[in-house]
Amino acid sequence: xxxxxxxxxxxxxxxxxxVAPGQTKWETISFQxxxxxxxxxxxxxxxxxxxxxxxxxxxxxxxxxxxxxxxRPYTLRNVVFVFDSDEGxxxxxxxxxxxxxxxxxxxxxxxxMMSIPSLLGWDFFWKRNFRIEIDCAKEKxxxxxx
Numbered sequence: 001x002x003x004x005x006x007x008x009x010x011x012x013x014x015x016x017x018x019v020a021p022g023q024t025k026w027e028t029i030s031f032q033x034x035x036x037x038x039x040x041x042x043x044x045x046x047x048x049x050x051x052x053x054x055x056x057x058x059x060x061x062x063x064x065x066x067x068x069x070x071x072r073p074y075t076l077r078n079v080v081f082v083f084d085s086d087e088g089x090x091x092x093x094x095x096x097x098x099x100x101x102x103x104x105x106x107x108x109x110x111x112x113m114m115s116i117p118s119l120l121g122w123d124f125f126w127k128r129n130f131r132i133e134i135d136c137a138k139e140k141x142x143x144x145x146x
Contacts (some may be wrong), residue, residue: 008139
């Protein structure tokens with residue numbers, strides 16, 4: 001299996017369909033690959049796009065630092081990502097992912113949080129023995145199964 005992503009000056013981006021329990025339609029999310037982030041995170045902007053209802057989610061017991069300071073993420077369970085690969089559509093169950101939301105009052109931080117992309121964290125790669133191959137000349141990268 002080989003999944004193709006885009007290599008840009010802002011980083012590596014991989015588009016997938018996001019499927020969570022209760023969703024009636026699939027939404028695409030462009031994830032920035034961030035192997036420095038252990039968990040996969042759904043940004044506030046993408047959470048809004050997919051119609052996420054924070055009030056129906058449990059808050060995670062662990063805070064996340066670095067996204068405009070400290071934030072308490074919300075846990076989504078039984079999440080599946082669907083990628084277009086060289087072998088057709090591939091469903092990859094993630095189990096749970098975290099969704100972040102800024103709950104402070106500062107408008108400048110809120111605007112900053114809305115510009116941060118969703119992050120495809122290290123958990124996505126190491127749990128599945130995936131490998132990343134980067135081809136800067138073609139401005140592409142590939143996720144392959146080891």
